[in-house]
Amino acid sequence: MGVQHRIRMEGLESEEMLESTIKKLDNDVKKARKKDGDVEEEPQEEPTFPLLDIPDEELFEADLKEKRRQKLLKAGHEARLKARKEKEAARKEKEQEERRELEERTNDPVGWAAKLREDHELLVDKLKLREKRKAALADRKSTANMNRMKSIANLASDEPASKKRKKGGNSDMFGANDEDWAIYRKINIAVESSDEEDDLQQLALLESKLLQHDPKFTPAHTYASLKHQKSALLNAYRPSYDQAELDPNPGTTTRTRDIEGAHRLHLSVERWRVPEVWFQPGTAGIDAAGLGEVVASLLPHTRCGRVFITGGPALTRGMRERVEACVRPLLDPDMPVTAVRAKDPELDAWRGMSQFANTEEFKTALITKAEYEEWGGERIRRWWGGNWNNAF
The missing domain is CATH 1.20.58 (Methane Monooxygenase Hydroxylase; Chain G, domain 1)
Incomplete structure (x- = not known):
């Protein structure tokens, strides 16, 4: 019962099917080994073809059929002999080449x-x-x-060859x-x-x-x-980390690996390109409008041509000029635009919000717990200093 259960677990129905599968696999393995030349073929008796030497006139109909079959068998036998000789010659040539290469490597490495x-x-x-x-x-x-x-x-422009060629005429020797x-x-x-x-x-x-x-x-x-x-310069200055496999039992074997180096990421991007993502988010794979497009969409509604830049990134050299340069082409020619940086960009935003938090108007800009539970954290109340998109 246990054997039958295991046979069914392997996807077979009976022991007969198992035996036939094993025989088929054995034959496939033998054929593959013979094809690769890994094993020597078992010696077989030389086949005989007695009917080939007898004229057709002396044979009956059944003998003629057998004679034709023997012709095919003889042709196949000769082809196998030829292939075996060629394989043996190739093997000997390969062995000679290996011996010659071994001598050359030994004498003059x-x-x-x-x-x-x-x-x-x-x-x-x-x-x-x-x-x-x-x-x-x-x-x-x-x-x-x-x-x-x-x-x-x-x-495509070559003229097709004539179906009827004259004797001694030009012939198409393409492929010779x-x-x-x-x-x-x-x-x-x-x-x-x-x-x-x-x-x-x-x-x-x-x-x-x-x-x-x-x-x-x-x-x-x-x-x-x-x-x-990819980059010869990057690979020239990159440390050569050990590429050995990670030791599954640290401390028990001598095999080791630079774990810190394997998890270090080297970038060849210049520092000035990092702030450019704010203006072109597509360079970082982000499907969103850039800073210039956002500012240009807000200025016509505010009727103000001044852009106030604050926050730590405002200290980036050339930020004010870059904002003006990206906003100017998106506005009407007669609309002035000027970018102004805060005196203390790192703390001015915090100071301004701190002062606003001490006013009565601040309470009208807040959302209650019930509103947060209903709308979620992505919705805010509409107020003069907030983003009116998706506000309530």
């Missing part, structure tokens, strides 16, 4: 590393050039995209040379070419060898690291 570094640099430059071309093709007005369109136009197919890779920008896949595989192999045997080659020199390096 510096020269071996320099050679691999040179090959690595050539491949990286080749991939960067290909990425640059892809970026250029995305621009409709770029030279690369124009050349691509010219190639497409030339292919492998370079002919480069035109399709040139005009097709959506699919990666097989050359690029081969380059990436070769690059990964070179980097694995250099990381294993060349102490001067670090993960920072890999193509992935170079590709994601």
